[in-house]
Amino acid sequence: MADITVPVLGESVKEATVGQWLKKAGDKVVRDEPLVELETDKVSVEVSATEDGVLSEIVVKKGATVEVGALLGRIGTSAGAKAPAKDAIGEISNAKPAAPAAPAAARSGSGDFMDIKVPAMGESVTEGTLANWLVKPGQTVKQDDPIAEIETDKVAVEVPAPAAGVISEQLVKEGETVSIGTIIARMTTGAAASAAPAAKPAATVAPAAAPAAKAAAAAEKVTDKVAPSVLRVATEGGVNAADVPGTGKGGRATKADAVKYVAEAAASSTAVARVASAPVAAREPRPLGPREERVKMTRLRQTIARRLKEAQDTAAMLTTFNDVDMSTVMELRKKYKDVFEKKHGVKLGFMGFFVKACVAALKEIPSVNAEIDGTDIIYKNFYNIGVAVGTDKGLIVPVVRDADMMSIAEVEADIGRLGLMARDGKLAMDDLQGGTFTISNGGVYGSLMSTPILNPPQAGVLGMHRIEERPVAIAGKVEIRPMMYLALSYDHRLVDGKEAVTFLVRVKEALEDPERLLLDL
Numbered sequence: 001m002a003d004i005t006v007p008v009l010g011e012s013v014k015e016a017t018v019g020q021w022l023k024k025a026g027d028k029v030v031r032d033e034p035l036v037e038l039e040t041d042k043v044s045v046e047v048s049a050t051e052d053g054v055l056s057e058i059v060v061k062k063g064a065t066v067e068v069g070a071l072l073g074r075i076g077t078s079a080g081a082k083a084p085a086k087d088a089i090g091e092i093s094n095a096k097p098a099a100p101a102a103p104a105a106a107r108s109g110s111g112d113f114m115d116i117k118v119p120a121m122g123e124s125v126t127e128g129t130l131a132n133w134l135v136k137p138g139q140t141v142k143q144d145d146p147i148a149e150i151e152t153d154k155v156a157v158e159v160p161a162p163a164a165g166v167i168s169e170q171l172v173k174e175g176e177t178v179s180i181g182t183i184i185a186r187m188t189t190g191a192a193a194s195a196a197p198a199a200k201p202a203a204t205v206a207p208a209a210a211p212a213a214k215a216a217a218a219a220e221k222v223t224d225k226v227a228p229s230v231l232r233v234a235t236e237g238g239v240n241a242a243d244v245p246g247t248g249k250g251g252r253a254t255k256a257d258a259v260k261y262v263a264e265a266a267a268s269s270t271a272v273a274r275v276a277s278a279p280v281a282a283r284e285p286r287p288l289g290p291r292e293e294r295v296k297m298t299r300l301r302q303t304i305a306r307r308l309k310e311a312q313d314t315a316a317m318l319t320t321f322n323d324v325d326m327s328t329v330m331e332l333r334k335k336y337k338d339v340f341e342k343k344h345g346v347k348l349g350f351m352g353f354f355v356k357a358c359v360a361a362l363k364e365i366p367s368v369n370a371e372i373d374g375t376d377i378i379y380k381n382f383y384n385i386g387v388a389v390g391t392d393k394g395l396i397v398p399v400v401r402d403a404d405m406m407s408i409a410e411v412e413a414d415i416g417r418l419g420l421m422a423r424d425g426k427l428a429m430d431d432l433q434g435g436t437f438t439i440s441n442g443g444v445y446g447s448l449m450s451t452p453i454l455n456p457p458q459a460g461v462l463g464m465h466r467i468e469e470r471p472v473a474i475a476g477k478v479e480i481r482p483m484m485y486l487a488l489s490y491d492h493r494l495v496d497g498k499e500a501v502t503f504l505v506r507v508k509e510a511l512e513d514p515e516r517l518l519l520d521l
Contacts, residue, residue: 002050003115004073005181006066009040014120015067016040023055029075036072049075059114069181071115114162116185118150118178121157121429127179128152130172132230139167141187148184149254156254157429165189230258237262247425256425259298260392301394311454316492319451322504324511326467326482329353332514344409350464351387351415352408354439356517357510358462359383359404362437365503367495368460369436377494386435386455387415389422390445396422397455399435439464449485459494462507463487 009016019037023029034046035055049055056076060066121128128150135147146158147167165187172184230253234241237258244261246253288294297305311317333348340348362369362383370379383404386397398418403411421427438455443466452463465485472481488504495503510516 001056002053002075003071004035004047004050004075006038006068006070006072007045007047008068009038009045015065016045018060018062018064018066018072020062021058022046025055025058025073027055029053029055038066047072051075057112059112067120069117071117112189113168114165114187114189115183116147116159116162116187118180118182118184119157119159120180121150121152125152125180125429127177128157130174130176130178130184131156132174133170134158135167137167137169141165141167150178152429156256159184161187163187163189230254233258233262237265239265254425260425263392298394304394307456308453311456314456315454317454317489318492318497318500319487319489320497320500320504321449321488322486322501322508323483324486324508325472326350326484326511328514329511330467330482340409344413346409346413346416348408349412349415351439351441352412353511353514353517354462354464354507355385355387355400355403355411355415356408357507358385358437358439360510360517361503361506363404364506365495365499367499368490368503370459370494371436371457372459372491372494373457380436382436384434384436386438386458387418388438388440389419391422391425396427396432397435397438398422398427398431399433401434437461443467443484449487451487452489454489454491459491460500460503461489463489 006016016038017040019039021036023033023035029035029049030052031049033049035049036047038045038047053075055073057074058072059074060070060072066072118128129152131149131151133148135141135145141147141161141164143162143164144160147161148159150157150159168186168188170185172178172182178184230244231241234244239262241253241258244253244258247257329350333350337348340346366379367377369383370377372378382402385400385403387400388395388397398421400406400411400414400418406414418427418431421431435455435458437458438452438461440452440461441464442450442452443464447465448468449465450463452461454461463486465487467482467484469480470483471478472483473479474481486504486507488500490500490503
């Protein structure tokens with residue numbers, strides 16, 4: 001049996017509408033024969049048969065919207081439509097070998113068999129780890145009920161049930177890496193769901209296995225409320241899974257919540273001892289010393305490490321420095337912070353000034369806001385500024401979109417919103433995508449100077465540092481001023497030294513003379 005799926009439709013085209021089926025279920029088809037027409041916002045595309053056989057099933061009806069990789073139908077053997085229906089029913093519903101094969105027409109009367117695939121998980125995200133199953137084979141689900149959690153390098157994604165029915169089988173184990181479009185499970189929908197093996201007969205449980213069956217039943221009661229991955233992390237961390245506060249859908253605890261809770265509990269000596277005794281020795285590549293502890297890297301941390309190393313290996317990265325006198329901005333903030341907060345409902349910080357200063361500089365030096373795509377340069381006429389936020393899970397970069405169209409108050413409000421969501425683990429994929437330039441503020445941790453690493457495919461990142469009073473020469477006199485070092489790391493393949501220095505000078509000028517921002521100078 002061969003699947004008929006939506007092919008790649010062209011650059012930037014991610015979905016299409018099923019225009020019309022050129023064949024009916026049960027029709028014989030030959031390889032390369034057009035089966036269905038798809039309509040995109042640009043062109044119409046014909047999807048052809050990949051082999052000779054029979055169009056045994058049409059999954060998506062005319063007028064439905066489908067994404068690239070979605071299942072449209074299936075081609076069975078050339079012997080007729082009965083064979084694939086028989087195979088599917090025999091495999092998924094565990095029919096007895098002696099039972100006669102059901103005719104193809106009976107399939108629609110007894111339900112459909114549907115693949116559950118890994119959905120699209122956001123721009124540039126192509127794979128994830130199946131963190132835990134939220135349902136079991138034989139369990140009845142409603143449409144859109146979450147059935148599994150997939151952890152990507154950015155966020156956790158729930159896979160919903162595409163229809164109401166019964167989960168027939170799970171094809172992927174927890175901890176395995178899956179790509180977009182991978183079939184992770186199959187389910188029975190429609191009337192056939194009622195005939196699916198929701199539970200094994202009591203007679204099939206041997207007396208010797210009764211204690212194990214009771215334990216499994218007890219575990220199932222727990223996992224009805226707590227996800228398996230949460231239960232596992234909590235058990236290994238020596239904490240009660242029911243105590244883990246949830247930030248997921250419907251208030252349910254996620255694996256990230258459990259990891260955070262265990263980490264907090266480990267602050268006490270008792271919790272540390274329990275975590276150290278967790279069963280990880282079997283996977284240790286080397287023995288641990290008496291004062292060592294092994295903790296598996298989270299997927300986020302692995303991705304941070306990989307992307308930062310890729311940035312160093314791929315880009316011709318260079319850093320240029322300057323310093324800025326923060327006197328004017330600090331005086332302006334001190335003078336207006338109370339009335340600003342009263343009017344806008346948000347505190348006046350430094351980031352709003354830095355974001356607006358960077359946007360002004362990016363407009364003058366567009367190469368810093370561009371990216372390399374093969375042998376081409378993509379210049380971006382919009383300004384989505386990523387603001388690095390440190391969380392207990394690692395460094396993430398939510399994006400302030402269209403910062404050039406926002407006031408300082410709006411920028412401050414958006415940064416506050418994104419920062420709070422980042423710390424609570426509630427950021428969505430859209431909040432982390434599409435940045436064109438990044439600002440990282442190591443000064444909040446006391447950093448005096450650093451060389452920030454690029455956030456690919458961006459060509460520039462600005463590093464802020466702590467404000468420190470230093471003697472500087474002003475009009476021939478030495479004065480003590482609040483100074484901050486600025487660092488611009490940039491991709492030298494795209495940005496020349498002159499452009500990088502000019503960019504940093506423009507940021508410096510805008511901060512030392514904020515009126516320039518108001519006058520667009």
